Amino acid sequence: xxxxxxxxxxxxxxxxxxxxxxxxxxxxxxxxxxxxxxxxxxxxxxxxxxxxxxxxxxxxxxxxxxxxxxxxxxxxxxxxxxxxxxxxxxxxxxxxxxxxxxxxxxxxxxxxxxxxxxxxxxxxxxxxxxxxxxxxxxxxxxxxxxxxxxxxxxxxxxxxxxxxxxxxxxxxxxxxxxxxxxxxxxxxxxxxxxxxxxxxxxxxxxxxxxxxxxxxxxxxxxxxxxxxxxxxxxxxxxxxxxxxxxxxxxxxxxxxxxxxxxxxxxxxxxxxxxxxxxxxxxxxxxxxxxxxxxxxxxxxxxxxxxxxxxxxxxxxxxxxxxxxxxxxxxxxxxxxxxxx
Numbered sequence: 001x002x003x004x005x006x007x008x009x010x011x012x013x014x015x016x017x018x019x020x021x022x023x024x025x026x027x028x029x030x031x032x033x034x035x036x037x038x039x040x041x042x043x044x045x046x047x048x049x050x051x052x053x054x055x056x057x058x059x060x061x062x063x064x065x066x067x068x069x070x071x072x073x074x075x076x077x078x079x080x081x082x083x084x085x086x087x088x089x090x091x092x093x094x095x096x097x098x099x100x101x102x103x104x105x106x107x108x109x110x111x112x113x114x115x116x117x118x119x120x121x122x123x124x125x126x127x128x129x130x131x132x133x134x135x136x137x138x139x140x141x142x143x144x145x146x147x148x149x150x151x152x153x154x155x156x157x158x159x160x161x162x163x164x165x166x167x168x169x170x171x172x173x174x175x176x177x178x179x180x181x182x183x184x185x186x187x188x189x190x191x192x193x194x195x196x197x198x199x200x201x202x203x204x205x206x207x208x209x210x211x212x213x214x215x216x217x218x219x220x221x222x223x224x225x226x227x228x229x230x231x232x233x234x235x236x237x238x239x240x241x242x243x244x245x246x247x248x249x250x251x252x253x254x255x256x257x258x259x260x261x262x263x264x265x266x267x268x269x270x271x272x273x274x275x276x277x278x279x280x281x282x283x284x285x286x287x288x289x290x291x292x293x294x295x296x297x298x299x300x301x302x303x304x305x306x307x308x309x310x311x312x313x314x315x316x317x318x319x320x321x322x323x324x325x326x327x328x329x330x331x332x333x334x335x336x337x338x339x340x
Contacts, residue, residue, distance in 0.1 A: 008031060036055070061085060069090050079105075082111070096180075097175040102322040102326045129287060129290055138188060144247060145243040150226070154180065160205060185227065196331050213227075245262075257282040
């Protein structure tokens with residue numbers, strides 16, 4: 001296709017910035033329509049793009065010749081909107097969380113398969129500068145030996161009072177932050193999840209859903225992964241990786257590696273001589289966005305839609321993430337370890 005005729009479905013905070021920005025600056029895309037229930041949002045989109053405004057996406061699908069619909073609405077709306085667009089013969093990019101649960105995700109995958117259109121899950125943390133650098137150190141260079149434990153944590157000490165605090169809208173921090181926290185360690189370590197133990201808790205937010213979650217994942221290769229969104233005035237390390245020959249600690253964009261070879265003295269009672277001597281110390285500031293460069297992501301989306309390459313985030317991998325998030329919730333609700 002010479003130009004990707006694009007509609008943005010949901011022109012709110014993320015739709016008008018995180019997605020509209022890179023679309024606007026990429027000549028492969030042309031915004032022909034915007035759909036939003038808010039009249040002011042539609043007016044802003046028309047002024048910006050000169051596009052046709054809609055308050056009903058089904059009517060938009062009937063009237064507009066489209067190549068791509070970018071869905072940036074409430075979480076509970078994603079599945080039905082995605083399936084309707086795919087069935088209408090349009091490729092779909094759907095923001096995270098792409099589905100409220102694995103059942104919805106499976107329905108979307110099946111609809112994409114039957115329609116023959118592309119389903120593109122938005123998981124920008126896979127392009128994150130922290131994940132990319134850790135992949136170099138841990139996987140390519142094996143700088144800290146064999147990794148056996150990874151902790152991934154994000155947190156804040158702030159409240160919100162919007163639809164994200166309500167279960168009926170697919171709110172809650174497991175779905176909102178889970179794709180950023182749970183998915184990257186799994187991608188880094190390259191092994192499927194075999195068991196899950198999780199806890200959800202509502203602490204300072206209003207509403208009826210969690211604002212804190214914790215999970216302990218055991219991967220098929222035996223590595224333990226601890227994931228958490230926490231409520232705290234102090235910030236813990238965002239990554240803490242332990243290996244047989246060292247440790248990597250990441251605080252936001254600051255990375256520190258301490259690589260050592262464990263000592264094995266002939267006399268094991270001499271504890272002081274068992275301390276490892278540093279082999280390599282590394283401290284650096286990560287360059288680039290921790291949640292991916294949206295301009296680069298949309299460049300790859302355009303290439304996938306034009307048949308030049310495959311989009312790196314497959315529906316199958318996004319479906320597997322939905323299953324892991326479901327398992328964390330089930331484990332918390334039923335107080336048990338969930339086998340995958």
